[in-house]
Amino acid sequence: MTPRLHLDKASLRRQLLAERRSLSVVERQQYSQAIAVHLQASSLFQRATTVLSYWPLGAEPDLRSLLLQPKQWALPRCQNQRLYAHCYQFEQPLAKDCAGVLAPLADSLTVSPAEIDLLIVPAVAVDKEGYRLGYGGGYYDRLRADPAWRSIPAIVVAYAAQIMSELPHDPWDIPFSAVCTENGYWLID
Template sequence: MNRHKQTLRRQFLQQRQALAPAVWQMQSDRICHHLANCHQFVEAQTILAYQSCRQEPNLHSLFKATDKQWGLSRCVGKDLRWHRWQPSELLVTGEYGILEPSAELPTLAASNVDLILVPAVAIDFNNYRLGYGGGYYDRLRADADWRKIPTIGIVFDFAYVESLPIEPWDLPLDAVCTELGFDRPQLGNSIIWHC
């Protein structure tokens, strides 16, 4: 495993977990405000999201959007399995201590999904993501069907940095949202962003 990535991951996680709860919530709310006013979010019917852990930006205020169909993942072996989920449905603790939807809920295929909100430890200005090291999103996006779906990386601004070490299999996200707003979209990307 890349030692430089491990060091960066530890530094960014420590910085994120040092955020005061009020600051964390305020910055999370700003991210949700930017997302809620983004054309891609407004137009999307089914959105894959995440449950905040280790002080990731909290998306709970977005889940109140009752006109959306939400999807959350479960870790199954080395892969993510996505399930339809509504905020009224209970979550269970998965193998990594992350809240996950019940395995009984209907699954979602790539063809049913309009947008993916991707958590990250850090993201660089070329929209490459530093994750937790498990490779779950890398494997998901290596699949041609899933790769077609627009992605927005979600991080606090301190973790939106000039460059990160990348691997040959890494794919850039389509956009990045922080509490300060959206980045510039990737040049040459076929998706037109109106955020």
């Protein structure tokens, strides 16, 4: 296997996505369920009233079971290359947004950052310092660069195999508050 620390972001992303796709459906289901249990037990989740989460894409951890929890939920919707939080209620219709991800309809109510207590974001990889490697579109980077979003606690979720000791990151990358995998949850110092 190629030493990961010497790979650029694009090469590392390809390698890690291939590894994630190699997980069986049963493994992904079991890991997703364990991640959801760890998230529910976390203090950040328990304190949150309104949560911006995500709809799973491909082999990402599937946290849709959390959407049944008694909280106010929002999902991101890409518009003009930026993410916006839109209200979501279980079984509400979804449609693909500008990033090709299922999201609430464009005419659904938006939620301001001031109303969000917690952000839950998937990753291609995450390191021990909370730096996230995404798909490369920069959507969550732009969201979190906005001062209104920066102070909101943010948990990055990934499978344990996606945890790296160190990831390449740029000066504008913002580390996450916590990381959650099927093996547990931890706050970033």
